Amino acid sequence: MNSKLLTLFLIFLGLFTSALFSQRGELLWLAFPFLMYVAIGLIKFPVLDTIHLQAQRLLCRTSSDGQPVVEVEVTIRNQGGTLPCLQVIDSQPDGMKIITGQTGMMTSVFEGGEESLKYSFLEKRGRYTWKSAHVRISDPLGLMITDLTLPAAAEISIQPEGDNFQRIPLRPNSTLHAPGSIPARQAGSGTDFWGVRLYHPGDSLRWLDWRMNARHPGQFFTREFEREEVADIGLILDARSETDQIIGEDSLFEYSVRAAASLAEGFISQGNRVSLLVLGKTIIQVFPGYGKHQLNRILHSLSGVRCSSSGRVIDLHYLPLQMFSNRALLVVLSSLTRSDSSFFPRLRAAGYQAMLISPDPYDFIYPTLSKDPDSQRAFFLTRQERRIQIQSISRLNIRVIDWQVSQPLYPLIRSSLGHIRGHGENGQGYGA
Amino acid sequence: MERMDKVMERKQRLFFICLAVAALSLMVNFYLFDRLMLALATLLPIGSILFARRPSLSWLAHFSLAGFTGLSAVGVLLNIPLISMILACTAALASWDLVLEMQAESPTTELYERLHLKFLGAALGLGLLGIGVVHWIHWRLSFVVMLMLGIIMLVCLNRVMNYLQQNTGSHR
Numbered sequence: 001m002n003s004k005l006l007t008l009f010l011i012f013l014g015l016f017t018s019a020l021f022s023q024r025g026e027l028l029w030l031a032f033p034f035l036m037y038v039a040i041g042l043i044k045f046p047v048l049d050t051i052h053l054q055a056q057r058l059l060c061r062t063s064s065d066g067q068p069v070v071e072v073e074v075t076i077r078n079q080g081g082t083l084p085c086l087q088v089i090d091s092q093p094d095g096m097k098i099i100t101g102q103t104g105m106m107t108s109v110f111e112g113g114e115e116s117l118k119y120s121f122l123e124k125r126g127r128y129t130w131k132s133a134h135v136r137i138s139d140p141l142g143l144m145i146t147d148l149t150l151p152a153a154a155e156i157s158i159q160p161e162g163d164n165f166q167r168i169p170l171r172p173n174s175t176l177h178a179p180g181s182i183p184a185r186q187a188g189s190g191t192d193f194w195g196v197r198l199y200h201p202g203d204s205l206r207w208l209d210w211r212m213n214a215r216h217p218g219q220f221f222t223r224e225f226e227r228e229e230v231a232d233i234g235l236i237l238d239a240r241s242e243t244d245q246i247i248g249e250d251s252l253f254e255y256s257v258r259a260a261a262s263l264a265e266g267f268i269s270q271g272n273r274v275s276l277l278v279l280g281k282t283i284i285q286v287f288p289g290y291g292k293h294q295l296n297r298i299l300h301s302l303s304g305v306r307c308s309s310s311g312r313v314i315d316l317h318y319l320p321l322q323m324f325s326n327r328a329l330l331v332v333l334s335s336l337t338r339s340d341s342s343f344f345p346r347l348r349a350a351g352y353q354a355m356l357i358s359p360d361p362y363d364f365i366y367p368t369l370s371k372d373p374d375s376q377r378a379f380f381l382t383r384q385e386r387r388i389q390i391q392s393i394s395r396l397n398i399r400v401i402d403w404q405v406s407q408p409l410y411p412l413i414r415s416s417l418g419h420i421r422g423h424g425e426n427g428q429g430y431g432a
Numbered sequence: 433m434e435r436m437d438k439v440m441e442r443k444q445r446l447f448f449i450c451l452a453v454a455a456l457s458l459m460v461n462f463y464l465f466d467r468l469m470l471a472l473a474t475l476l477p478i479g480s481i482l483f484a485r486r487p488s489l490s491w492l493a494h495f496s497l498a499g500f501t502g503l504s505a506v507g508v509l510l511n512i513p514l515i516s517m518i519l520a521c522t523a524a525l526a527s528w529d530l531v532l533e534m535q536a537e538s539p540t541t542e543l544y545e546r547l548h549l550k551f552l553g554a555a556l557g558l559g560l561l562g563i564g565v566v567h568w569i570h571w572r573l574s575f576v577v578m579l580m581l582g583i584i585m586l587v588c589l590n591r592v593m594n595y596l597q598q599n600t601g602s603h604r
Contacts, residue, residue: 008476011501016557016582017507026508028582030501033522033559035585040555084547104538108547115541141529142549195505296540 005143007087008034044084050410052080055133055150061123067097068123069157074133075116078109079309084140088117090133094306095301097122108140114370123306127304129155160257161301165266165410169417170417171352175229183277188227199416204378220386232288233266235260235298237305238316238423239280245335246309249397252364255405256333259357262409264298265333275328276301277319281308285323316343321350336389344393355399356415365405440534441544446549447530451481454523457501461512474503477524484531493531500524518563522556 012031020026054077063072074090089104101119109115121128133152138145170182187194196209199220212221235262245252260276267274268291276298278284284305286297316334324330330352332338347354362383369375394400401412444501455478462471484493501524504517533540540548579595 003494005498011498012585014498015501015505016586018509019582020579022509024509025577025579029514029563030504030508030518030521031585032563033518033525033556036562037525037555040551040558044551052536089538101537105541106536106544107539107541119596140548141555142532172513175511230598245595288449 002143002145004141005038008038024259031165033185036191038143039143041139041141044141045139045144046081046083051083051137051146051148053078053135053148053150055128055135055152056153057152058334059154059156061156062120064099066121067099070123070158071118071120073116073118073333074112074152076133076135076150077114080111080113083109083137083343085138085142086115087136087138088133089136090114090117090119090379091130092134093126093128093130095124095126095130097124099187103131115375122301123158125158125160125254125303127155127157148336157300157303159303160254161165162265162299163408163410164262165262165413167270168263168266168413170231170233170267170270170272170329171417172231172327175231177229179229182230182272183226183228183230186227187224190225190228192226192228193223193227196221197224198222209424230270230290232325232328233267233272233274234276234288235263235276236319236326236332236334237276237278237302237329238332238336239305239307240279240337241307242281242337243335243361245364247365247368250404252335252361255359255403257302257305258337259359259403260333261299261302263333264295264302268292268298274298275324277323278302278305279316279319280305283318283320285320287323288325288328294316305411312334316340317346319343321347321352324350324352327354331430332356333359336386338385338389341389341392344396345396348396348398355401356390356393357401357403357409358390359387360404362401439540439542443530443534443545447527447534450523450527450530451478453525454500456519457516457520457523458500459508461507462503465509465510465512470503470506474500476519477503481527481531482491485534487535487537490532490535493528497524497528515563522560526552526556 004377014032014407015027019025035338056075056077058073058075059070060073061068063069073089073358074092076086076088079088082207086109087107088104092098092103099122102117102119103117104403105117106113107115131151131153131186135144135150137148172182175182183190183192187197198214199208204224207223209221209223209240213219237256239253243253250286264274264276270289273288273290274294275288277286280302286301287293289297316332321330330347332354334356344356346356362379366379368377370378390400390402399416401409401414401416403409437510458474459471462468463473477496480492480499481496483489484491488586501521504524506512507517507520521596533548
């Protein structure tokens with residue numbers, strides 16, 4: 001029962017009992033205004049059969065004060081009788097930050113009329129889903145209440161903002177046999193000079209090496225070029241809450257997501273085959289694919305990723321690596337926990353090339369640390385521990401980028417991979 | 433935003449007027465009838481309803497209404513004029529309604545506010561008018577008649593509750 005109605009009922013009961021015990025009928029006159037109040041509420045409460053409401057939700061991406069925002073408009077149409085009190089309560093998906101307006105409204109709607117609830121929220125990475133709008137109908141005095149759930153489904157996916165990684169200088173050990181942009185360490189059609197060999201019948205005369213021919217009369221030589229193919233790349237994003245650090249509204253995990261989005265965009269724009277695996281409370285998989293559709297699939301998955309923990313210890317060992325082909329180059333984005341070191345030997349033992357991009361959690365939280373000597377000493381020791389862990393991973397021939405998130409990632413990747421060119425002929429390069 | 437402020441301001445003004453009427457009706461009468469302790473006791477529901485304006489303390493509004501009604505009942509038992517006690521009750525009911533409205537989580541539209549005040553006024557006006565008429569014609573009911581009326585009212589209230597249980601509540 002409504003608390004208002006309950007209060008009035010108890011007061012009336014109290015007055016009645018008092019009148020009974022004191023044998024003073026006047027006491028009941030005090031209840032008269034209360035009864036009139038209830039009577040008006042009861043009379044004006046709309047008959048349920050006459051309530052016909054429809055809800056519609058519209059979403060619009062726009063900007064307000066230079067900030068990208070999403071505007072939500074929920075329109076309730078009344079196709080039944082007049083409703084003296086209609087309260088619209090819209091659900092607020094997780095992570096939504098309202099900028100203008102409110103998610104609730106109390107109004108009156110006449111027969112055939114409509115009312116709109118408008119609000120806007122900050123466009124922040126996430127997947128926002130609504131299934132319905134909740135309305136509460138009551139009499140004008142709020143004594144009798146009926147709750148209704150009207151279908152008003154909508155979904156909007158705000159994808160992570162990726163940085164523009166123009167060209168990532170990859171040099172994987174093995175490639176897929178399809179024309180692409182990655183040097184394949186094999187002779188074939190390409191642009192980079194690879195070597196000279198004896199002329200075989202059928203070779204194009206355009207590729208004859210005339211200098212060598214002049215030096216060796218009676219023999220013909222043909223120039224060879226390095227074949228360019230596509231690479232198979234697997235992105236592994238660590239979404240375990242143990243690896244995240246949050247300062248105010250800034251989260252270390254968001255940097256990893258942005259990096260994953262940027263890398264996916266960069267790799268796919270180079271024509272490579274890319275897949276995604278996210279390790280969190282649940283494992284999210286985007287199977288290997290090419291092109292814009294694949295990029296959309298990856299970004300859509302990244303938009304809904306939340307840093308989460310299932311309450312049990314999740315380990316990188318649980319990753320279903322079989323979704324990647326054994327030729328794949330795996331790019332792991334993780335700020336690492338102590339127990340993760342043993343994962344990387346397993347990765348190498350399975351024959352994968354790997355690269356680790358590890359956002360530095362200690363550098364991220366350093367500004368919030370107290371400056372007392374004990375904290376500084378503890379900080380120094382944990383950093384050393386991390387450095388040792390990274391060194392042990394590097395020794396496995398895995399390229400590690402220790403990323404201080406205040407720095408842009410692209411120059412780090414470029415300088416890290418740039419050293420490799422012409423370095424990996426033995427197939428050991430960097431793993432990548 | 434400006435319109436909402438005006439609505440809130442109007443509600444606040446009405447609330448304070450109703451509260452003042454309820455408080456004065458009780459305190460002045462208790463003072464005139466040499467019941468200073470009761471006059472002081474009136475401060476308790478007044479304080480409660482003032483604190484009840486905070487959203488987390490809405491239960492104080494119910495307590496305050498019960499307090500005002502209880503004091504009015506005591507006034508009736510002390511033979512203080514019935515009409516002033518009823519006036520106190522009615523004004524307390526209005527301030528209780530307004531304070532609960534002010535706590536509404538969702539913003540309200542002007543149309544809703546107008547309708548709400550209209551029906552609140554109608555309920556209280558009809559209540560006062562009915563009692564005024566009875567008072568004017570000096571109609572005094574015997575206890576037995578009053579008891580019968582009370583029982584009929586309880587039965588009616590029971591029917592109302594049944595109706596509410598059947599026709600209200602959550603449904604899809």
